[in-house]
Amino acid sequence: MKSIIISIGDELLIGQVVNTNASWLANELNAIGISVLRIMTIGDSKEEIVKSLQLSETEADIILITGGLGPTKDDITKRTLTEYFDTHLVINKEVLKQIEALFALRGWGKAVTEINRKQAEVPANCLAINNPCGTAPAMWFEKNDKVYISLPGVPFEMEAIMEKEILPMLSKRISGNFICQKTILTQGVGESFLSEIISDWEDQLPAMLSLAYLPQPGMVRLRLTAKGSDETALKSLLEAELRKLQQIIPQYIWGYDHDTLEAVVGKLLLQKHATLATAESCTGGYVSHLITSVAGSSAYFMGGVISYDNRVKLAQLKVSPETLLKYGAVSKETVEEMAKGVQQLMKTDYAIAVSGIAGPDGGTVNKPIGTIWIAIATPNNIVSKCFLHGEHRGRNIRKAALSALNMLREELIC
């Protein structure tokens, strides 16, 4: 089964909105065995929509269309599909009821407006699928054995409809072809060197398996893909090759697939019944944000101090004035005192401390932009390390936070 995704919206072509919908859809479709042949991103233009549909229906079995279903005048997808399938609009009572219920639930305090009532009109030949989070329903069309699915462009509405309705419906249509994938998450090694270390293993991979390198700031991900008709055979082939790889680079692998370092660390803390606090300078709260983005993190995360100003390092974290004066804020000595300080202040088992120069200003000859000191305080020890990242503020913050979480992970598993 092959699919093509058509993402509609002028905002995508002028770069004001990143097309996260297409990635989300691609990921979910692959997971149920539907490969994505192409993603076409086009504007709110009737001509472009028709051209993309015509091109796609010659190549794909399933065409997913997102966007252009809003209540405002620039949204033309529904009108265009109605013409394309040579049909007319009818009021769908179920959808109208859902829109009324949504207005009542959200307490928007007003009756359903005329513009929102129009959202309940759908092409006569489609199956309308309720949108639990918004006013635009999804629409399922079938023609010449092809399926066309039109979805709203607001990400969480689209995701909710896909998860609750469309993916189960698509799963039923599938037969035969499977894709198994495993993504191996590594840290501490660059793409080129990693590629040399695993070159022999890569060369001996069976033809049904392929490998891709997906570098990101702070990590390299390796994606292993197996394609074929026998799901069980594919899975064991994948597992066997994965086990070989784990033998070659155990020190670099920290997780798989959608694992995040913050969730991996959270799980380890839960297992140990251990608690954590943070003391952040250059990362400015980003380490804590990652940690608390994990649901249930209140079970192990007590809190943190963002000591952006040196006075906060002195007063709240009890870094000694002599240390700050002698070694500076970005130093092994200061970052270790920060970690110990917050560990004692919040009475936790573990603490993370980060102090560095994120840029674009503040660098010196001895401590250039990108210099980051990280310390991890454990129940009976303290470890610290210096990293030299690049010149980009946002990437330095992200890399520093990932390095800090990885250092904590290493302490938790040893």
Add this chain to the structure above:
Amino acid sequence: MKSIIISIGDELLIGQVVNTNASWLANELNAIGISVLRIMTIGDSKEEIVKSLQLSETEADIILITGGLGPTKDDITKRTLTEYFDTHLVINKEVLKQIEALFALRGWGKAVTEINRKQAEVPANCLAINNPCGTAPAMWFEKNDKVYISLPGVPFEMEAIMEKEILPMLSKRISGNFICQKTILTQGVGESFLSEIISDWEDQLPAMLSLAYLPQPGMVRLRLTAKGSDETALKSLLEAELRKLQQIIPQYIWGYDHDTLEAVVGKLLLQKHATLATAESCTGGYVSHLITSVAGSSAYFMGGVISYDNRVKLAQLKVSPETLLKYGAVSKETVEEMAKGVQQLMKTDYAIAVSGIAGPDGGTVNKPIGTIWIAIATPNNIVSKCFLHGEHRGRNIRKAALSALNMLREELIC
């Protein structure tokens, strides 16, 4: 001038990487007057690359290709382009020098590897353009008055080459057609209601202007686009319509184009020579992260306390045990004491405090998931407000942080 972007990479079609490159390129191209007709996202497949090139060269003047230039075996863009233009690979000495310099600079501690030396091979008919951040050069081809530009897929490498080399080169080729755009950033009003409020204004817009609604969690953006040949006339037309809109919805507009609330707030604090601290519970550091993502924020941001556990609210923020017991952690009383507490602790002029239930657990009948209390302490006052957001943890954190920054903004301008 019309362009088409071709994004190459299997990782994009299985949804493991979001195509931020295409949005970035689209934004930059529009800014210099090149509109983007379509974005085609395809796999690392020779057939798909050739098909996309053939389709695109009939419609666009400029074709930008990203991805597939890495040193590893799955990257086939360069090979495919060499065949497509019926040419052969030659070593480019400039590029090789650049790769050697990069190895020396980064202190990777090893000689240039064979696999990286191959990165200096480029098709004989192209102009190779140095990549200041990586080993894959960009390549500029011309054929039948069309321009083809192949760029590496690593975002910061692609962006650096575009900014330093390609955009200036493209600017030189442009003549005549202009696009002016202005995006108006609003908060505190939903898309449908906003659309009704400004409906009359929208209807009277001249034909050269078009309006689009771009909703996001926590805000609605309005994009006004003017297209035509006379840049000066377009700009004054746009300005005139913008002024009308500012009269209709002054209370909802907080910024324009690429403004961020954190930068707007930062600028206001700088103007007032005022300082800021944060006390975060449910947002877990995200408000502070936004504030410190702005370069130069250390001039006004002293720091913060993340009081995830109630003991931190008591011990560090001096919230009274009676308040916590009587009203709970998510209450007007507690959040106001948190704001005052951190304001005094860090001796700042302003303070933000947030306490709420981000979900997915922790909701009650009286305080459902999505209940967020926010307080802003000013030099001589304190204001607080309760918000009821949805059920999604990540969105609740994001919306709470934006609401907090917007409340601070309102205090700073009044």
